[in-house]
Amino acid sequence: MIAVARADLRRMLARRGLILASVLVPVAIVLVLAAVLMFLHVRNAVDHPTVGGSSFFSFVSLLGIIWVVFGTVIGAIFGAEDVANGTLRYILLTGFSRLRLFLTRIPVLAIVAIGVALPAFVLLLIGALILPHAGEPSVTASEVGRLLLSLVLNVGIYALIAYGIGVAIRSTGGAIAVALGLNLIGISLFNLITLAVPGVKPWLLDSALTRVSDGGDTSIAIAIVVLIVWPAVFLAIGLVRALRTEA
Amino acid sequence: MADPIIRCERVTRTFGNRTALDNVTLTVEPGRCFGFLGPNGAGKTTLIRCLLGLARPTSGNIVVRGFDISREPAAALARVGAIVEEPRFYGYLSGRQNLELWAAYVGDDAISRVPALLSRVGLDARAGDKVSAYSLGMRQRLGVARALLSDPEVLVLDEPTNGLDPDGVAEFRVLIRSLVEQDGRAVFISSHLLDEIEKVCDDLAIVNQGRVITSGTLADLIAAGGRELRVECDDAARAEALLRALPTVTAVTVSADGTLSVQLAPDSIETRAGVNRKLIEAGLAVSRLEPREDSLEERYLALVHEAGQA
Numbered sequence: 001m002i003a004v005a006r007a008d009l010r011r012m013l014a015r016r017g018l019i020l021a022s023v024l025v026p027v028a029i030v031l032v033l034a035a036v037l038m039f040l041h042v043r044n045a046v047d048h049p050t051v052g053g054s055s056f057f058s059f060v061s062l063l064g065i066i067w068v069v070f071g072t073v074i075g076a077i078f079g080a081e082d083v084a085n086g087t088l089r090y091i092l093l094t095g096f097s098r099l100r101l102f103l104t105r106i107p108v109l110a111i112v113a114i115g116v117a118l119p120a121f122v123l124l125l126i127g128a129l130i131l132p133h134a135g136e137p138s139v140t141a142s143e144v145g146r147l148l149l150s151l152v153l154n155v156g157i158y159a160l161i162a163y164g165i166g167v168a169i170r171s172t173g174g175a176i177a178v179a180l181g182l183n184l185i186g187i188s189l190f191n192l193i194t195l196a197v198p199g200v201k202p203w204l205l206d207s208a209l210t211r212v213s214d215g216g217d218t219s220i221a222i223a224i225v226v227l228i229v230w231p232a233v234f235l236a237i238g239l240v241r242a243l244r245t246e247a
Numbered sequence: 248m249a250d251p252i253i254r255c256e257r258v259t260r261t262f263g264n265r266t267a268l269d270n271v272t273l274t275v276e277p278g279r280c281f282g283f284l285g286p287n288g289a290g291k292t293t294l295i296r297c298l299l300g301l302a303r304p305t306s307g308n309i310v311v312r313g314f315d316i317s318r319e320p321a322a323a324l325a326r327v328g329a330i331v332e333e334p335r336f337y338g339y340l341s342g343r344q345n346l347e348l349w350a351a352y353v354g355d356d357a358i359s360r361v362p363a364l365l366s367r368v369g370l371d372a373r374a375g376d377k378v379s380a381y382s383l384g385m386r387q388r389l390g391v392a393r394a395l396l397s398d399p400e401v402l403v404l405d406e407p408t409n410g411l412d413p414d415g416v417a418e419f420r421v422l423i424r425s426l427v428e429q430d431g432r433a434v435f436i437s438s439h440l441l442d443e444i445e446k447v448c449d450d451l452a453i454v455n456q457g458r459v460i461t462s463g464t465l466a467d468l469i470a471a472g473g474r475e476l477r478v479e480c481d482d483a484a485r486a487e488a489l490l491r492a493l494p495t496v497t498a499v500t501v502s503a504d505g506t507l508s509v510q511l512a513p514d515s516i517e518t519r520a521g522v523n524r525k526l527i528e529a530g531l532a533v534s535r536l537e538p539r540e541d542s543l544e545e546r547y548l549a550l551v552h553e554a555g556q557a
Contacts (some may be wrong), residue, residue, distance in 0.1 A: 007351035014340050086335035089301050090393065093329050094352040095321040 001104050004096065008108045012078065019116060022070040026063050026120030033059055034127045041132060053133025054140075056124070060147045063120055065184075067151065068158045071113040072183045075159035076175035078109050079166020079238060083245060102167065102242050106160065106235070113159035114152055121151055150213035157205070157231050158183045164234030168241040205230045250313065252277045252401045252433045253298060258307035260293050260457075267293040268304070269457040275435050275450075277400065280427045282448035282465075283437040284547065290457040291437035292332060295405045298435075299329055312400060328399035330407055334390025338379030342370055342389050345378055349393050357396045364392040368422065384415035391422060401433040402426060408443055416443070423447050445543045453550055460554040469540055476519060478507040479535035480526060489529055495521060506535075 013019055037056070040048040082088035091101060128139045162179035169175040187205050194201045201207050202218040208226035211218050251274035260268040267290045275281040285291050296302040298309045300320040309316045314323035336345045343365060350357035365371045368388040378386065387407060394402050404423075408416045424447055426432045438444055444451055445465065452462035461468060480486050483505040490499045490509055498510040509522060519538055526533050541549070 003351045003354070007348045010344075011337060011340060011348055014337075014344065016339070085337070086333070087337065089299075089331055090329075090335065090349065091352055092301065093299060093324055093327070093331075094349060094354075094397065095324050096352045097321070 001100060004100075005104050005108050008105060009111060012074070012108065012112045015077075018074065018077070019112075022074065022116035023119050025070070026066050026117065027123055029063060029066065030059070030120050030123045030127065034131060038131065050133045050136040052128045052131025053136035053138055054128065054143065055136055056131060056133070057128035057139045057143065057147070060121065060124060060151065063117075063124070064151070064154055067117040067120075067155045068183060069180065070116060071155040071159035072162040072179045073176055074113050074116070075109055075162030076166040076179040077172055078105060078112075079163040079168075080170055080172045080175040081166075083167075083170040084172045088245075098242050099239070102239055106163070109159055109163050110156050113155050117151055117155050121148065146213055150209070153209055153212060153227065157209070157227060160231040161234045164231070164236070164238035167238030168234075170241070170245065202226070250277075251275055251310075252312060253281075253435060254308075254310040255294070255298065256308045256310075258294065258297060258304045258309060260290075260297060260302065261305045266457050268297070270307070271454070271457070271459050273452045273459060273462055275401065275433055277433050278427065278431045279449045280423065280434045280436065280447055282444035282451035283435065283454060284439070284441065284444050284451055285437075285454035286439055286551065289439075289454045291439075291454060292405055293457075294454075295329070295331055295403055295435075295437055299327070299331065299403060300324060301331065326397055326400045327403065328391075328394025328397060328401075329403040329405075330387070330390040330394060331403075331405045333409070334386045334393070336378040336386065336389065336393075339377060341375050341377055342381065342385075342392075343374040345389065346392060346396065350396055353396045355397075360396060360398070364395050367395075368392045369418070383410045384412065384418070387411065387415070387419060388422070395426075399432065401435060403435045405437050406439070407436060408438070408440065420447050441544045441547055453547060455551050455554045458554065460550050465543070469543060469546055471546075474511045474541070475539045476507075476509040476511060476522060477535065477537040477539060478509055478522070478526070478533065479505065480507075481532040481534075483507060485529065486526060486531055489525060489531075490522065493522065493525060 034051070034056075037048070037051040041051045082091065092098065125139065125144060161183060162175070165179045165182065166172070166175035169178060190204050191206060194204070202211070202222045203226055205226060207218070208223040208230075210216060211220065211223040212227060253275035255271055255273050258268050258271040259266065271290070271294060283291055283294065293302065297304045298311060298316060300316045300323065303317065311323040311327060312325075316323045337348070340348065343361065346361045346364065347358060350361055362371070365374045368391050370385060370388055370392065373381070373385065378389065381389065391402075407423075408419050411419060420443070423434055423436070427434055427449075436444070436448065448465055450462070450464050451468065452459045454460065478486065478490075483501050486507055487499050487501055490496050490507065495512050496509055497512055500508045502508070511519075519536070523533060523536055
């Protein structure tokens with residue numbers, strides 16, 4: 001299974017357009033942000049004394065949506081590609097089972113989706129450390145850890161949900177559309193339930209992600225359960241479809 | 248005789264009210280090329296999908312390499328290679344990268360076979376190119392290389408020459424025969440192309456509307472058809488009357504140039520010599536006596552027509 005995971009990882013990384021876009025778009029945003037802030041600082045250091053430091057690093061949350069979008073696209077493609085492309089039957093003909101294939105790809109997907117987000121994250125951290133930030137608190141190790149955890153959980157979970165949707169839908173374009181719609185809008189719409197039933201808030205994905213990475217007064221145990229159950233539901237839907245689909 | 252490498256017993260597959268396969272029974276022997284011939288929509292691809300475990304028969308059994316495909320698919324498919332409908336690859340990977348990826352799925356030492364296989368199918372010079380830039384013929388050949396990764400005992404090829412140009416078809420035919428004759432592998436080919444089946448296959452089954460209407464060796468199938476003798480002699484009218492009286496002759500026609508077409512009963516073994524003897528004993532000078540057997544095309548059309556009428 002490790003040889004297959006390694007080969008599948010190489011295959012995903014060979015999708016140069018997708019991978020480069022996933023890496024370079026967030027990196028470009030960080031560079032543009034840094035350039036604009038430096039320009040303002042150089043032009044008028046009195047009004048704009050701080051460029052780096054903790055405030056620059058907090059742009060992680062701005063990049064979060066971009067990372068979720070790319071993680072979702074990668075997950076949906078990874079899930080739907082083989083059926084849509086007609087390559088699934090040739091994988092199954094090697095004797096490699098559907099279940100093993102489905103399970104092997106989960107860690108590969110997590111590595112790719114999180115891996116493409118890391119360069120921008122590291123660049124943001126470097127910018128926060130080296131750009132001028134007089135009077136501004138510097139970035140702490142705990143802050144780095146917290147935001148890294150947030151990145152890993154957000155990108156990883158949304159990519160896994162998209163993977164489950166991709167396997168279930170089996171059309172690459174359709175899977176991307178549905179997964180993006182669900183991840184960017186649908187799950188947020190669930191938050192409206194809290195207006196009528198405030199007690200369900202800890203069971204919503206957004207709340208659980210915030211609770212685990214940023215803290216809060218709700219139960220951490222419930223948050224962890226939610227972070228497991230939400231992707232597990234979509235993965236289960238995908239798995240049921242994967243096991244029943246005629247390749 | 249060795250155990251068959253593929254055995255289908257009363258395989259039926261239905262889709263709603265439509266019966267795609269109807270009690271299909273056939274065997275494929277090791278080291279033979281078996282043709283599964285039938286018109287479009289006859290059920291060829293459905294049978295291939297069933298015997299590769301990609302679809303489940305509604306009833307009946309399929310045994311591949313001694314293993315029931317429904318119960319032990321991994322064991323049955325461990326040394327089976329296939330191209331189903333068309334060879335599909337990841338277009339953004341090169342030919343070599345694609346084979347290396349599938350070698351990982353196959354396991355064992357399949358990765359070590361990749362260079363030799365690329366060479367065997369004549370793709371070593373283009374192995375580094377992306378598959379999206381390959382012609383259909385190149386993809387077919389890469390498909391064969393992929394099918395050979397597991398060093399299969401049997402190859403299953405679904406309409407393998409569809410869309411190939413004449414050169415590609417000829418190259419593919421040579422490749423298939425080498426797999427049978429040099430390697431001793433069994434090859435199962437489905438096709439609607441009579442010429443292709445006739446040139447590469449040893450055995451065949453003809454399928455129509457999901458039913459196998461005949462099967463056997465190619466030679467037996469052709470020999471089982473109607474046989475004809477073309478006869479030229481010095482008195483066509485006398486010869487016609489004489490031959491019509493023979494019990495082994497089913498029909499006689501005379502063309503404008505005086506050539507007789509004599510239809511012989513299929514089960515007679517001495518009819519040609521008998522006809523000749525009869526004519527000479529009657530004092531006729533026979534200047535030409537040429538046997539003409541049905542072509543595969545004629546046999547195929549006759550059988551499919553008969554099956555359609557039945």
